Amino acid sequence: MKTISASPRGRVPWVLLVPALLGLAFLVLPLAGLLIRTPWPTMGTRLAQPEVRDALGLSLFTATLATLVCMVCGVPLAWLLARVSFPGLRLVRALVTVPLVLPPVVGGVALLLVLGRRGLVGRWLDSAFGITLPFTTAGVVLAEAFVAMPFLVISVEGALRAADLRYEEAAATLGASRWTVFRRVTLPLVAPGIVAGGILCWARALGEFGATITFAGNFPGRTQTMPLAVYLALETDPQAAIVLSVVLLAVSVAVLAGLRDRWIS
Amino acid sequence: MSLDAHLVVRRPAFDLDLALTAAPGEVVALLGPNGAGKTTALRALAGLAPLSAGFVRLDGTDVRALPTELRPIGMVFQDYLLFPHLSAVDNVAFGLRCHGARKGAARDQARDWLSRVGLSGCEAKRPGELSGGQAQRVALARALAVRPRLLLLDEPLAALDAHTRLEVRSQLRGHLADFGGVAVLVTHDPLDAMVLADRLVVIESGRSVQEGPPAQVARHPRTDFVARLVGLNLYRGFASGHTVALDPGITLDAAESLDGPVFLTFPPAAVALFRSRPDGTPRNLWRTRISMIERHGDRIRVHLDDPLAVAADVTAAAVAELGLIEDSQVWAAVKATETHAYPA
Numbered sequence: 001m002k003t004i005s006a007s008p009r010g011r012v013p014w015v016l017l018v019p020a021l022l023g024l025a026f027l028v029l030p031l032a033g034l035l036i037r038t039p040w041p042t043m044g045t046r047l048a049q050p051e052v053r054d055a056l057g058l059s060l061f062t063a064t065l066a067t068l069v070c071m072v073c074g075v076p077l078a079w080l081l082a083r084v085s086f087p088g089l090r091l092v093r094a095l096v097t098v099p100l101v102l103p104p105v106v107g108g109v110a111l112l113l114v115l116g117r118r119g120l121v122g123r124w125l126d127s128a129f130g131i132t133l134p135f136t137t138a139g140v141v142l143a144e145a146f147v148a149m150p151f152l153v154i155s156v157e158g159a160l161r162a163a164d165l166r167y168e169e170a171a172a173t174l175g176a177s178r179w180t181v182f183r184r185v186t187l188p189l190v191a192p193g194i195v196a197g198g199i200l201c202w203a204r205a206l207g208e209f210g211a212t213i214t215f216a217g218n219f220p221g222r223t224q225t226m227p228l229a230v231y232l233a234l235e236t237d238p239q240a241a242i243v244l245s246v247v248l249l250a251v252s253v254a255v256l257a258g259l260r261d262r263w264i265s
Numbered sequence: 266m267s268l269d270a271h272l273v274v275r276r277p278a279f280d281l282d283l284a285l286t287a288a289p290g291e292v293v294a295l296l297g298p299n300g301a302g303k304t305t306a307l308r309a310l311a312g313l314a315p316l317s318a319g320f321v322r323l324d325g326t327d328v329r330a331l332p333t334e335l336r337p338i339g340m341v342f343q344d345y346l347l348f349p350h351l352s353a354v355d356n357v358a359f360g361l362r363c364h365g366a367r368k369g370a371a372r373d374q375a376r377d378w379l380s381r382v383g384l385s386g387c388e389a390k391r392p393g394e395l396s397g398g399q400a401q402r403v404a405l406a407r408a409l410a411v412r413p414r415l416l417l418l419d420e421p422l423a424a425l426d427a428h429t430r431l432e433v434r435s436q437l438r439g440h441l442a443d444f445g446g447v448a449v450l451v452t453h454d455p456l457d458a459m460v461l462a463d464r465l466v467v468i469e470s471g472r473s474v475q476e477g478p479p480a481q482v483a484r485h486p487r488t489d490f491v492a493r494l495v496g497l498n499l500y501r502g503f504a505s506g507h508t509v510a511l512d513p514g515i516t517l518d519a520a521e522s523l524d525g526p527v528f529l530t531f532p533p534a535a536v537a538l539f540r541s542r543p544d545g546t547p548r549n550l551w552r553t554r555i556s557m558i559e560r561h562g563d564r565i566r567v568h569l570d571d572p573l574a575v576a577a578d579v580t581a582a583a584v585a586e587l588g589l590i591e592d593s594q595v596w597a598a599v600k601a602t603e604t605h606a607y608p609a
Contacts, residue, residue: 156330169313172333173340174360174411184359188350 031249033261035055038246039239055229056223056247063139063205066144067152070201074152075194081153082160085199097101098187100150107146108214115142115215140223144205151199159193160186196259207248266414266446271319274302274471275534281305281471286600287464294450294462296480302471303451304343306416310449312336323414334363338549339408340566342609343420347392353403354379360411378406383436397428405440415449416441422457434460436446455494459483467491485607487496487528498531498575509606513572517599518548518608526609535603537578538567539596540587549599555591558584569597 038044046052081093099107115122115133125131133139162188171185187194211229216223218232226248234243274280281302287293297305308314310321312333328336339360346475347356351401357375362368364504376388377543382402392400401421408416421437422430438461441448452458458465466491467475467482475487488494492499502509504523509514511529519529543550553575557568565584569575575597589595 017568025312041468094318139383143378166342167348169341170342171344171348171363172313173338173417174407175334176359177334177363180363188348259464 008167016189018195034242034245034249036226042239043243043246046240047238047247051229052240052244055224055226055244056225057142058137059206059226060220062140062144063202063208065141066148066205068203069141069189070149070152070205071194071198073196074149075156075187077159078153078156079186082157094151097150099147100154104147104208104210104212105214107142108211111139111143111215112213113148115139134215135217135219135223137216137222140225143211143215144208147208147211148201148204151204152197155197155200156190156194159190159197162193163189199255199258203252206251251254267323268310268415268447268449269322269325269404270310270321272321274305274309274314275317279305279471281309283466283471283473284448285310285466286471287449289447290445292448292450292461292463294458294488295468296452296455296465296494299453301468301470303453304550305471306468307419307449307451310415311340312589313401316407317346326600328390338415338417338534339373339411339413340417341404341408341419341421344424345404346390347395347400347403347407349392351391352388352546353390353395353399354390355383356392356403357407360407364411375406375410377412382406396429397425401425401433402436403547405437409440409444409473409556414446416444416446417606418448418450420452421450422452422454424493427435432584437461441603443444457484458500465473476489484605485528486530487489487609492530495574497532498536500529500573502527502529502606507601509521511573516575517604518601519604520602521606523606523608527606528609529604531599533576533605535579535599536569536575536579537598538577538579538587538589539598540581542596543598549601552599553595555589555593555595558589558591583600 011261015242038123054157077096081096083172104145110117112134114120115125117126117132117134122133125133167185167189168181171181176184204227207230208225212223212225218224218228220229224232226244230241230244232250233244266289268285270283270285272281272283272285276600283302283306285293285306291395295306297303305314309316312328312331316329319329321329323337343583345378346607347353348359350544351359354372354375357378358366358458360367361371361482366374374461376385381387381606383403384399384402384406384537387395387403390399392403394538396405400422405421408418422434423558424431424528434457437591443462449468450458450461452461462479465475465477465479465482465490466473469490475482477485482491486497486499500511502517503509503529504519504525506522506524507517507520508516509527509529517529519527542552553569553573555567555570556570559566561578564579566579567579567584567589569577583589585588587595
């Protein structure tokens with residue numbers, strides 16, 4: 001068995017080792033506790049309950065849809081940030097990352113003010129098209145996309161910046177327009193970055209709580225996603241909360257496994 | 266197709282100002298040391314580097330305002346830049362598709378081009394599965410497939426090992442001979458330039474310092490860079506008849522009779538070294554100092570300085586017999602028949 005030390009630069013100082021182990025325990029113990037307290041024998045029946053199934057289904061559906069929305073707008077946005085220089089570029093990049101640091105509840109309030117029935121845009125959507133977004137499944141998708149898009153944009157922009165520009169130049173010398181270059185050269189070259197960004201974005205959307213409950217509310221079957229169901233179940237049926245939590249944990253681990261090549265090693 | 270270009274690219278630490286012309290079918294090599302601006306010139310022709318001033322006329326039409334994708338060019342990059350996600354045949358078909366060919370037709374033509382460069386059977390291979398020489402030929406096929414009027418080659422052989430290079434060089438020469446448009450080739454290897462080009466343009470610090478057919482440039486270098494490349498000692502001097510006075514106060518006799526400012530060259534092998542002053546009074550004899558001795562192929566290169574910096578090639582036996590060591594004094598002599606002068 002290997003022992004700690006053995007580094008050629010001498011022993012690991014305990015002032016670093018002790019807090020490091022404390023931190024590790026702090027991160028791992030709650031998850032272990034969750035697994036220990038899980039009612040494994042009744043897991044199957046609890047998962048089959050309609051409320052759980054609805055919440056899980058809704059979460060997967062909205063997170064996937066939100067990721068698609070983020071892809072359609074986020075990849076071109078990342079391209080714009082990485083490939084086109086325009087005045088205010090740095091400001092735009094800063095604005096894109098705001099939802100990353102903004103408390104999600106604030107995002108939900110902001111969405112409500114703009115897209116709510118009496119909001120700046122929502123009022124017009126309501127009167128002209130009869131479309132209401134708040135407290136609907138579409139609202140869930142919007143709330144999740146708002147919070148998750150920066151993850152995709154930043155990841156894809158990084159991939160675009162790391163990609164060798166000269167391939168795009170080579171394509172141009174062969175007569176490819178910028179759109180053709182993007183479609184046939186850039187996109188395939190940064191595909192791994194887009195996939196990684198998409199998974200990250202999807203995971204963030206799946207876990208979204210604050211913006212969703214503020215903008216879309218908490219209606220079972222319509223806007224009650226997994227995180228909302230966990231929070232609600234904790235007060236009425238703690239066992240159910242644990243089961244739902246374990247499912248979310250499993251999904252997170254799966255995401256991590258999917259990204260291991262890019263983010264961990 | 267003819268080329269008439271004046272390329273001016275100004276950057277903070279660099280300045281290119283190059284006039285470049287080429288007749289139909291001509292292969293022009295831009296030769297120069299690293300950082301001289303060769304690649305920048307090529308990129309300017311392709312539209313990849315914006316011109317600060319000047320023009321790029323193809324058959325009299327200025328294409329300066331055209332973006333790269335609309336210029337009738339083909340380009341072979343130094344490390345080929347084959348699209349890693351496409352097979353060899355799809356790499357070659359890429360440009361044809363961009364020019365409006367349907368997928369099937371583009372593939373057929375691409376297969377045809379691959380067989381022309383001797384790569385039948387490699388169609389399905391990804392760039393990662395190709396050898397250096399194969400990748401180079403795919404890159405050439407890809408550039409030629411769009412039937413460019415101006416073919417640009419950036420160090421096309423630099424990434425190959427010595428053996429492959431020999432083979433690919435002679436093939437490239439054949440393809441360039443068949444190519445009807447203008448080809449501009451960038452290289453820092455004089456051999457590539459001599460073998461492949463009809464005309465050399467030597468660039469140093471963003472300026473053309475010498476132009477001409479390879480044989481003439483090799484015989485009559487006009488800068489130290491070219492002289493080093495072709496292996497000649499080069500000096501500036503002032504001729505009165507056969508006698509040329511060089512800067513450090515030495516006069517040498519040349520084979521040619523000229524008057525006025527001249528360049529003077531002689532090959533290192535034409536220099537003879539003596540321990541003591543040789544008998545008789547040969548012309549072109551001076552006393553000098555050995556600054557460095559090094560191997561140079563199967564010969565020994567002796568560097569002389571003070572008063573004149575000279576490279577002399579002697580045999581290993583001569584070094585031993587004469588007891589040549591660094592920092593010692595010797596007599597150097599050059600035959601007048603191997604000393605050539607030409608107007609500066």
